[in-house]
Amino acid sequence: MAEQDDVVDETGGPGLRWAIKRSFVDYVLRMPDGRAGAGEGAHPLEGGEIRYEAGEPREVDGALVLPFRGDVRFAGHFGMLYVRIADPEVTIRDGKAELTIADPYLKSEERTRLVTFTAVPLDAGPGESAWSASDVVLAPEGVELFNDVYQAGEPFEPLEIRVPAP
Numbered sequence: 001m002a003e004q005d006d007v008v009d010e011t012g013g014p015g016l017r018w019a020i021k022r023s024f025v026d027y028v029l030r031m032p033d034g035r036a037g038a039g040e041g042a043h044p045l046e047g048g049e050i051r052y053e054a055g056e057p058r059e060v061d062g063a064l065v066l067p068f069r070g071d072v073r074f075a076g077h078f079g080m081l082y083v084r085i086a087d088p089e090v091t092i093r094d095g096k097a098e099l100t101i102a103d104p105y106l107k108s109e110e111r112t113r114l115v116t117f118t119a120v121p122l123d124a125g126p127g128e129s130a131w132s133a134s135d136v137v138l139a140p141e142g143v144e145l146f147n148d149v150y151q152a153g154e155p156f157e158p159l160e161i162r163v164p165a166p
């Protein structure tokens with residue numbers, strides 16, 4: 001039986017809300033030994049989204065850098081499939097954004113660019129900033145993580161970002 005963490009987040013706090021890629025999650029959970037787990041600040045939401053908790057936004061060389069916390073892992077095919085999407089960080093410059101993740105294999109401090117998108121500002125509550133993105137696509141550096149099954153430019157799920165105002 002495939003397993004998925006129960007929905008545990010009812011708080012709706014600030015963060016990155018993202019279903020990553022539904023066809024991939026469905027694929028993993030169709031496997032007899034498929035597993036999807038979230039922790040360390042990543043909370044499963046209703047409808048298959050994950051909320052990664054927001055860290056402190058900062059400005060770097062004129063770009064806005066938004067760090068998030070959380071560790072999401074997929075496993076299956078008797079250990080041959082292992083995908084970790086942890087501690088995402090979004091960098092926005094002139095509305096263009098990229099999302100990097102911590103090294104999936106825990107071997108280095110280097111981050112991997114996973115997806116790119118256009119960050120569209122949203123009306124946010126007091127003291128918050130928010131963006132949404134509907135054109136999220138796989139970056140060339142993210143192709144290997146999915147065993148070269150998806151090419152660069154493969155559509156991923158839309159996402160929404162809500163953080164304390166920088």
Ligand code: HEM
Pocket residue numbers: 023024027077080081082083145146147149150
């Ligand atoms: C034991 C080795 C593997 C076998 C036999 C295998 C088999 C398959 C099959 C049959 C499909 C089509 C599934 C379907 O449409 O229902 C598929 C899709 C896919 N596989 Fe694997 N796979 C293997 C390893 C991996 C590994 C290591 C990865 C790494 C992440 C991977 C990633 C994917 C992805 C991303 C898809 C496309 C899912 C989608 O969006 O529809 N596979 N694989």
